[in-house]
Amino acid sequence: MEINRALQAAMQQQQQPAVPRPIHRRTYIPRDRITTHHRLYADYFAQPRFGDNLFHRRFRMRRELFLRIVGALERRYLYFRTREYAVGRPGHTPIQKCTAAIRQLAYGGTTDMFDEFLHIGETTARECMEFFCQSIREIFKDTYLRKPTPQDCQDLMAMHGSQHGFPGMLGSIDCMHWEWKNCPSAWKGLFTTGFKSKHPTIVLEAVADYRLWIWHAYFGVAGSNNDINVLQSSPLFNDQELSVGPAVSFDANGNQHNMGYYLADGIYPMWAVFMKTVRCATEDKKKYFARQETARNDVERAFGVLQSRWAILRGPSRLWDMETIVDVMYACIIMHNMIVEDEGLALIEWVDDDGVGPSHGVATSSARMGVPQEGLDRVRAFSDMRQRQAHIRLQNDIIEELWLRRGGR
Incomplete structure (x- = not known):
């Protein structure tokens, strides 16, 4: 009898619902990358809303030099080309990625500091800066960090x-x-x-x-x-x-x-x-x-x-x-x-x-x-x-x- 009671108590404990635990899921933030690219291009490159002085202040260089850097990175590295994600949505453009990297270097803020303007998340922005700096060093070091002739x-x-x-x-x-x-x-x-x-x-x-x-x-x-x-x-x-x-x-x-x-x-x-x-x-x-x-x-x-x-x-x-x-x-x-x-x-x-x-x-x-x-x-x-x-x-x-x-x- 005592053995049967112990088995019944164990079965009742197993049938009781487990303590509910919160399930933490990654928060999805919809980001309109295409619209953001068009706005960035219109503000600074096509018919720039902000003049040369403001461009130089925010990018620390002239527009021609920045586009030269973007073109060099885009030609050499697949990462700086526009690609589609697995779900079919287009990714960030080369100008967006380079702008995110330059802004972090120029202002020294957090990686998601310009998320509202560029629609680039924290992880992606940090990745952009790391790849940008590594690529700049690989491409231009022989010219701009060379020994004097x-x-x-x-x-x-x-x-x-x-x-x-x-x-x-x-x-x-x-x-x-x-x-x-x-x-x-x-x-x-x-x-x-x-x-x-x-x-x-x-x-x-x-x-x-x-x-x-x-x-x-x-x-x-x-x-x-x-x-x-x-x-x-x-x-x-x-x-x-x-x-x-x-x-x-x-x-x-x-x-x-x-x-x-x-x-x-x-x-x-x-x-x-x-x-x-x-x-x-x-x-x-x-x-x-x-x-x-x-x-x-x-x-x-x-x-x-x-x-x-x-x-x-x-x-x-x-x-x-x-x-x-x-x-x-x-x-x-x-x-x-x-x-x-x-x-x-x-x-x-x-x-x-x-x-x-x-x-x-x-x-x-x-x-x-x-x-x-x-x-x-x-x-x-x-x-x-x-x-x-x-x-x-x-x-x-x-x-x-x-x-x-x-x-x-």
């Missing part, structure tokens, strides 16, 4: 000799930190330093010229490193150490130097490829040489314009994947250089039309690509670049050269 080195020295008065100057070098909000907890100690920021950061090393063109960008080093640590792992001088970089020379104070140099702040080492200011100068010629601080602001201005143009770099990064963050940084730098080329003066226009002599920074011997060396030649090239005495001689020659140009004695 021998002719570029000559033009850079001529431009900086004319604008700043420093013979042999190739540009300015410095580092910038970008905060990483969603840095994994296990990595926070590696990416955090108390000097620059109390939050995890990633370091960008860059070389910029007078036009704010960024010739060198090295991004991805943990924020706990300082500028010297970044320099040790940077590929900036790899070609020069292997004697395969551009071989240039210039005259300063009657002496010939066979390496161009970059203006740097006080933390950088005393190498022959860096030109630092003189601290606590007492002589008039050294005080006049302190204008190096003003000329070195080229790279600081480049950082400022880069962050102002692409607001996503100004605030903490909310991305999770390190590779995506690197793609975003390089894509912003590449488009920055594209805008400089599209809107700024050509590099050759900065050369003095009256003929710049050797004292103004033009190479006295034609620049050429060096021959790869082995053994002792590589060791010699490595040591020559790091000679402290060579740095001191170069600095003294530049001080005398600037003072002579000013008319001092």
Whole structure:
């Protein structure tokens, strides 16, 4: 009897209805992609309701350059072409996808910030930005993030000799930190330093010229490193150490130097490829040489314009994947250089039309690509670049050269 009662109780419990659980389904939001595309095209491209100034303000570039980027992405990648979904509805157009990516980079807002205007959901907008940055880097890096050629080195020295008065100057070098909000907890100690920021950061090393063109960008080093640590792992001088970089020379104070140099702040080492200011100068010629601080602001201005143009770099990064963050940084730098080329003066226009002599920074011997060396030649090239005495001689020659140009004695 007791066994039968237990079986009956168990059967009654099984017959009782289970506790109802809420079923969470994905919310379907109807989005009219075709109408949105026509409105976007009519507002900015066909017979634009908003003029060129507003287009440049919202897209950070001229209309012709934006359409050039859209066309390059559409020709090369299937993702940026108009396709139909499995249910037969048309997808987003290339202009919609590129606009969603540009707006996120330019304004630094959330991924669904422009859903009301572009009718692109949060996930799709994030995907558009990731593919856009990766594609920009793959297509345009060889053109807009390349190493300077021998002719570029000559033009850079001529431009900086004319604008700043420093013979042999190739540009300015410095580092910038970008905060990483969603840095994994296990990595926070590696990416955090108390000097620059109390939050995890990633370091960008860059070389910029007078036009704010960024010739060198090295991004991805943990924020706990300082500028010297970044320099040790940077590929900036790899070609020069292997004697395969551009071989240039210039005259300063009657002496010939066979390496161009970059203006740097006080933390950088005393190498022959860096030109630092003189601290606590007492002589008039050294005080006049302190204008190096003003000329070195080229790279600081480049950082400022880069962050102002692409607001996503100004605030903490909310991305999770390190590779995506690197793609975003390089894509912003590449488009920055594209805008400089599209809107700024050509590099050759900065050369003095009256003929710049050797004292103004033009190479006295034609620049050429060096021959790869082995053994002792590589060791010699490595040591020559790091000679402290060579740095001191170069600095003294530049001080005398600037003072002579000013008319001092």
